[in-house]
Amino acid sequence: MIHLSTADPGTGRRDADATKEMILRAARTMLARRSYTDITLKAVAEQAGVSAPLVVKYFGTKEQLFARLLTFEADAEALLDAPLDELGRHMVVHALTRQSEQRGDPVLRIVFAPLHSGHGDTLRANFQSQVVSRLARRLSGADAAVRAELAVGMLLGLGVMYGIARGDAVRAATIADLADRYSPAIQELITGGDVGGR
Amino acid sequence: MIHLSTADPGTGRRDADATKEMILRAARTMLARRSYTDITLKAVAEQAGVSAPLVVKYFGTKEQLFARLLTFEADAEALLDAPLDELGRHMVVHALTRQSEQRGDPVLRIVFAPLHSGHGDTLRANFQSQVVSRLARRLSGADAAVRAELAVGMLLGLGVMYGIARGDAVRAATIADLADRYSPAIQELITGGDVGGR
Numbered sequence: 001m002i003h004l005s006t007a008d009p010g011t012g013r014r015d016a017d018a019t020k021e022m023i024l025r026a027a028r029t030m031l032a033r034r035s036y037t038d039i040t041l042k043a044v045a046e047q048a049g050v051s052a053p054l055v056v057k058y059f060g061t062k063e064q065l066f067a068r069l070l071t072f073e074a075d076a077e078a079l080l081d082a083p084l085d086e087l088g089r090h091m092v093v094h095a096l097t098r099q100s101e102q103r104g105d106p107v108l109r110i111v112f113a114p115l116h117s118g119h120g121d122t123l124r125a126n127f128q129s130q131v132v133s134r135l136a137r138r139l140s141g142a143d144a145a146v147r148a149e150l151a152v153g154m155l156l157g158l159g160v161m162y163g164i165a166r167g168d169a170v171r172a173a174t175i176a177d178l179a180d181r182y183s184p185a186i187q188e189l190i191t192g193g194d195v196g197g198r
Numbered sequence: 199m200i201h202l203s204t205a206d207p208g209t210g211r212r213d214a215d216a217t218k219e220m221i222l223r224a225a226r227t228m229l230a231r232r233s234y235t236d237i238t239l240k241a242v243a244e245q246a247g248v249s250a251p252l253v254v255k256y257f258g259t260k261e262q263l264f265a266r267l268l269t270f271e272a273d274a275e276a277l278l279d280a281p282l283d284e285l286g287r288h289m290v291v292h293a294l295t296r297q298s299e300q301r302g303d304p305v306l307r308i309v310f311a312p313l314h315s316g317h318g319d320t321l322r323a324n325f326q327s328q329v330v331s332r333l334a335r336r337l338s339g340a341d342a343a344v345r346a347e348l349a350v351g352m353l354l355g356l357g358v359m360y361g362i363a364r365g366d367a368v369r370a371a372t373i374a375d376l377a378d379r380y381s382p383a384i385q386e387l388i389t390g391g392d393v394g395g396r
């Protein structure tokens with residue numbers, strides 16, 4: 001899941017990526033628990049178990065660090081990176097792979113919007129424009145906007161059941177089995193015709 | 199949405215119900231933001247804008263108040279109160295009606311499990327036994343457990359998109375339209391045959 005440009009610079013690069021991920025996770029945790037103005041870079045560094053200058057080196061200012069948490073740009077690109085007629089399955093496999101390998105799916109961050117006080121609306125707006133609208137623009141047929149929202153909603157629901165409610169049966173199943181069962185409905189919203197009457 | 203036994207005792211009963219709902223909401227909010235041990239009944243009362251004795255009158259001890267937040271018993275009964283062959287649509291209509299009338303669906307509380315520190319696992323266990331397993335027991339055919347988890351997950355996803363991400367298109371749609379588009383997939387998990395291959 002970590003992309004190395006060559007096999008060579010291996011360990012150092014991997015350590016840096018792991019450290020960055022720890023810092024982002026610490027920042028996410030703090031943002032879910034207290035208001036943005038109460039959070040300092042120093043506190044984020046402490047929570048992550050690194051020095052404040054290292055946080056600055058990797059992410060810049062507090063504003064720049066938190067901007068990273070509020071964007072879905074890179075996550076949406078990976079999530080939606082498949083031809084339209086295979087996209088439902090790709091989304092399911094991608095989200096579950098992220099969950100099982102990284103113990104979290106960045107797209108699922110939208111779930112915590114209510115706790116981000118002032119930043120919840122920024123998170124929602126970014127989610128809408130970077131994830132949902134990005135999908136909607138690729139859909140043909142009527143009601144692309146509502147179909148895109150429902151398709152993304154369906155995917156989020158799987159993420160909630162797998163990663164947050166931690167359902168025993170889904171966690172015991174293979175990703176391929178879950179994709180077989182769950183992705184046809186997402187695909188139907190993406191490429192199905194008028195499902196109004198079904 | 200508030201059930202009055204007769205039209206008569208109207209206002210008083212409605213006020214009491216509204217006050218109870220405010221107290222529960224205050225307790226929920228606090229539980230999502232700090233640890234259980236740090237919360238006092240007095241602080242919940244302050245957050246709700248009522249007196250501590252009133253909280254005690256309505257809910258008893260702090261333990262009894264918070265036990266109410268960690269159970270899904272009554273919510274699950276209402277959510278699953280339909281014949282099996284109409285259950286998918288009933289679940290969608292029920293959840294969206296709760297959301298639009300009460301600005302929140304109690305079943306969606308599971309989403310905040312990661313923030314309830316020690317109580318997250320209690321919330322998850324209750325969700326599993328009171329909601330998911332309750333549905334699974336009614337399903338016939340193979341793999342009832344995984345189908346029930348996926349059906350409930352799908353429903354949660356709609357709630358997340360509607361009430362948390364606040365998608366413009368789903369919020370502009372009617373509940374009937376959303377039910378037409380979304381519930382067939384939930385119904386398929388509930389009463390569909392082997393969907394492995396689709």
